[in-house]
Amino acid sequence: MKIDPWSSTTYQDYSRLRDEFGIEEFSEDLYKFLPHPHRLLRRGVIIGHRGFSQIKDAIQNKKSWAILTGLMPSGKMHLGHKMVIDQVIYYQSLGADINIAVADIEAFATRDYTLEQTREYAINEYIKNYIALGLKTEKCRIYFQSKNQDAKDLAYLLGKKINWSQMQSTYGFIGSTSMAHIFSPLIQTGDILHVQLKKYGGGRPTLVPVGVDQDPHIRLCRDIAQAHRLYNVTITKDNRIGVFIKIDENIEKLLDNAEKILNKLQFTKINRITDYKAIYINDAKKEDIPLIDEALVKTEPFFGGYGFFTPSSTYHRFITGLTGGKMSSSNPESAIFLTDTYEQAKKKIMNCKTGGAVTLEEQKKNGGKPDECVIYELFLYHLIEDDNELMQIYNDCKNGKKMCGQCKKYAAELMEKMLIDIQNKRKTAEGKIKKYLE
Ligand code: TRP
Ligand code: SF4
Numbered sequence: 001m002k003i004d005p006w007s008s009t010t011y012q013d014y015s016r017l018r019d020e021f022g023i024e025e026f027s028e029d030l031y032k033f034l035p036h037p038h039r040l041l042r043r044g045v046i047i048g049h050r051g052f053s054q055i056k057d058a059i060q061n062k063k064s065w066a067i068l069t070g071l072m073p074s075g076k077m078h079l080g081h082k083m084v085i086d087q088v089i090y091y092q093s094l095g096a097d098i099n100i101a102v103a104d105i106e107a108f109a110t111r112d113y114t115l116e117q118t119r120e121y122a123i124n125e126y127i128k129n130y131i132a133l134g135l136k137t138e139k140c141r142i143y144f145q146s147k148n149q150d151a152k153d154l155a156y157l158l159g160k161k162i163n164w165s166q167m168q169s170t171y172g173f174i175g176s177t178s179m180a181h182i183f184s185p186l187i188q189t190g191d192i193l194h195v196q197l198k199k200y201g202g203g204r205p206t207l208v209p210v211g212v213d214q215d216p217h218i219r220l221c222r223d224i225a226q227a228h229r230l231y232n233v234t235i236t237k238d239n240r241i242g243v244f245i246k247i248d249e250n251i252e253k254l255l256d257n258a259e260k261i262l263n264k265l266q267f268t269k270i271n272r273i274t275d276y277k278a279i280y281i282n283d284a285k286k287e288d289i290p291l292i293d294e295a296l297v298k299t300e301p302f303f304g305g306y307g308f309f310t311p312s313s314t315y316h317r318f319i320t321g322l323t324g325g326k327m328s329s330s331n332p333e334s335a336i337f338l339t340d341t342y343e344q345a346k347k348k349i350m351n352c353k354t355g356g357a358v359t360l361e362e363q364k365k366n367g368g369k370p371d372e373c374v375i376y377e378l379f380l381y382h383l384i385e386d387d388n389e390l391m392q393i394y395n396d397c398k399n400g401k402k403m404c405g406q407c408k409k410y411a412a413e414l415m416e417k418m419l420i421d422i423q424n425k426r427k428t429a430e431g432k433i434k435k436y437l438e
Helices: 014-021 050-061 079-093 104-110 115-133 149-161 164-170 179-194 212-227 250-265 286-297 343-351 358-367 372-385 387-397 404-436
Strands: 046-048 066-071 098-103 140-144 206-211 232-236 239-246 272-275 278-279 312-316
Touching: 014 046, 046 050, 046 212, 046 278, 050 286, 050 312, 066 179, 079 098, 079 115, 079 206, 079 312, 079 372, 104 179, 104 278, 115 140, 115 404, 140 404, 149 212, 164 179, 164 212, 179 212, 206 278, 212 250, 212 312, 232 286, 239 250, 239 272, 239 286, 250 272, 250 278, 250 286, 272 312, 343 404, 372 387, 372 404
Parallel strands: 066 098, 066 206, 098 140, 206 312
Antiparallel strands: 046 312, 232 239, 239 278, 272 278
């Protein structure tokens, strides 16, 4: 199996994704410590992650950290797209630096849009809605891929350590794939890593919240970040912890530097073997590796390295479309757009697929299936903040105490409130856009 980030597959089998690709489960201990964990985190909508413990450590120990995510400006913004920005706004409230890439080059390269068309979508759909939803200007920048020379330069330079076979096996590119398309994952790597350049805040933990379809890009980017490290801290086959130099220049200096850092971290049983370009730390434990690695990565820029922290990611599950399949801009009946009128939204909700039984009697007797109900999903993802209220609906549905007609009406009411609020705030968003754009 391959994950294709440009297809319309929804990838429902999340446990298989985890087993096959090494995505880790987003377990309770990763968000329980947060102040008011966001509903998407606490309700299991975030189904997996890579390296989130690095972000947890940054939040807990008040270290600086960044968010980088991207938007695809190729259509209208709907509830599925809202999930990313909901998380971003939450992370902004926790103190993260926010960076948002407008993927205009990717939209140009992988779909049939001109850069001008994508600009229109980016501004009128995404950015205005982001502002209406509450994205703040402090520590926040939105940029266009096509206008950011640093991200593009990195894309090119970092491509040095990835070859065609790897690209082919990750993405299934074939002979007729255009070069622009082939290059676009590297642009995304440039997006993710450029926020760690000195000019943008330097090396630090960076979280990329995305849908699981983006995992191939994340794997590529993490591999590339690691490939450019100067130090590798690892546990050897014979169970020792070692620091290894990955390049052939400056070996003595890099070993000196590592020794100094290990001393500062109070390790004393240090065994330096210059021929192996290695230092073994006999009094270190496996749990010490992240700490040692963090201290070392920060010094890499002094020796000509980039000093990239390996970026972390979280993956959200996709919201189901109102017609049962994928929620997609190209099928307006399947999606609720943030610019839909109340009447449009209500109509889609009223026609929507539920987990109700065929007849009312049967539903009263056997209950409904909230787990298979799109209305319930709307509550869970977007409309109901109070966990107790949500649970009540869940139970009432299962016990046959709630009927779908009533539920749909309530969903339509809540949706109206949400849409009116967004649309009111959109009115003043236009004048604020400049403050966000770099
Ligand atoms: N590829 C992403 C999409 O299809 C958009 C994107 C571009 C992105 N650069 C990014 C996402 C960096 C996360 C991080 O939606
Ligand atoms: Fe869905 Fe509500 Fe019907 Fe239950 S009662 S199946 S939650 S619409």
